[in-house]
Amino acid sequence: MFVCFNALKPMAEPGNSMLYSLLLFVVTLSLQEMYRGKLASSELFTILGGFTSSLVFLFLLTFIGNYQETAGAKTGWGAVIVAEVVALVAAATVHRVCITTCFLFSAAILYEVNQIAGVIVSKSESKGRRH
Numbered sequence: 001m002f003v004c005f006n007a008l009k010p011m012a013e014p015g016n017s018m019l020y021s022l023l024l025f026v027v028t029l030s031l032q033e034m035y036r037g038k039l040a041s042s043e044l045f046t047i048l049g050g051f052t053s054s055l056v057f058l059f060l061l062t063f064i065g066n067y068q069e070t071a072g073a074k075t076g077w078g079a080v081i082v083a084e085v086v087a088l089v090a091a092a093t094v095h096r097v098c099i100t101t102c103f104l105f106s107a108a109i110l111y112e113v114n115q116i117a118g119v120i121v122s123k124s125e126s127k128g129r130r131h
Contacts, residue, residue, distance in 0.1 A: 018066035025059035028052060029090055040095040049094040050101025057087035057106040058113070080110065 012020070032039065032052045039049035061083040065075040084106055091102035 014066040014069045018063055018070065021059045021062035021066065025056060025063060028055050028059060032056070032090060032094065036094045039098070046095050046097045047101050049098040050091055050103075051105050053087045053091035053094070053098055053102035054105035054109055056090050057083050057102070058109050060086055061110075061113075 032049065036049070039045045039052070061079060064079040064083060068075045068079065084103075087102055087106060088099055091098035
């Protein structure tokens with residue numbers, strides 16, 4: 001019987017996560033630019049264009065955060081601002097309404113990422129206290 005021990009790990013290592021997020025960033029940005037005519041064709045697709053730009057924000061933020069973690073630096077607001085500016089520029093190439101929806105979706109994603117990070121940090125601190 002074959003058992004994959006890598007599947008038992010709760011989180012990906014920073015190097016793997018950095019690679020995956022970079023690949024997802026490039027693929028998402030490429031697809032968004034390929035279909036920008038379609039994304040700008042109707043109101044619903046314009047909202048979808050803003051959402052895909054917010055995914056660009058998430059993937060770039062993940063890449064920058066993992067890169068800084070492997071380099072030994074602490075991730076701060078600088079990474080968030082850089083990732084947001086890149087995502088907003090990508091949204092601007094599709095449609096000007098995409099800029100607004102990208103910003104709103106990115107703010108919601110950032111809030112959720114912050115909540116998840118808080119839960120993970122509190123769990124790791126509680127494990128440290130027991131041992």
